[in-house]
Amino acid sequence: MDGKDGAGAGRWVFGYGSLMWRPGFDYLERKTAVLHGRRRAFCIYSVHHRGTPQRRGLVLGLAAGGSVKGAVYRVDAAIWPQTYAYLREREQPTETYFEAWRPVRLEDGGMVRALVFLSDVNHPQWAGDLSPEAQARLIAGAS
Template identity: 50%
Template sequence: MAVDMDEFWVFGYGSLMWNPGFRFEEKRTARAFGYRRSLCVRSWVHRGTERRPGLVLGLDYGGSCIGTAFRVAASDKADVIDYLRERELVTHVYKERMMPVQLADGRRVPALAYVIDRSHVQYAGALTATEAAATVAAAVGKSGPNTDYVLNTLSHLREMGIRDQWLEDVVAVLAAGGAASAQA
């Protein structure tokens, strides 16, 4: 299939997948290569505090990530970009990037995505499932407990037929109570 280079796509790997918040014309499962979904962003507001940060998703280097690509009408492009910048660039922990993604039907399209800035103070780095679970279990922010965010994320991914083994491992540690012992 030919790709129209004038098409505008947005790649979501976390809450954008089930709560995009913008108008789109088409929605497809897609894979980004060279990046993985990771609980690598320290949340100081919504799922934690600066004193006891939580963790939220970022698109970090390495591996690949199955997510959702949204095709946006040309007439909506500017509004969608403005909306996404307001939503994703609040503390500038993410970098806005155009990257190739492969749609489920095999087409490769350029898509706007938000990638973690590894030099940002909120970047948590590569954590083990036990380390991530300990952080998540202890954090609460203005949007509620960090555990709710992680469980909701995994639930949505499962509903969409997307497996994320590392996130499943984090939830297994949380469920086993291993996060509490990891904090001690």
């Protein structure tokens, strides 16, 4: 994927975790949005940000089902290549997500297509639906 959706006035990026409060890239506008068909869940074993290969942690991903409220950012097409490269480096250190363009509903009822990083259930770091107790153990014991 090259991060292109054919949008001429810029491209949208959907964030549901740290991208909401620390995007780390320049954008033209930010809006609250909802992605349907996915839910925020502690479903990814972390060996970089919240753990190590010897002592895995747990981070949020987008699992199937439900809906998730987040933020969408419109990025100027002129800086999209640099922004996309930054996002891939930040979000994909071990390729635990796959990238997709999905429709998201804005607070005003409008729709935009946004780049979304979805959890890859076939990746070795996929944790799936762990019990709340198992999640707490992993989060508390992470390095």
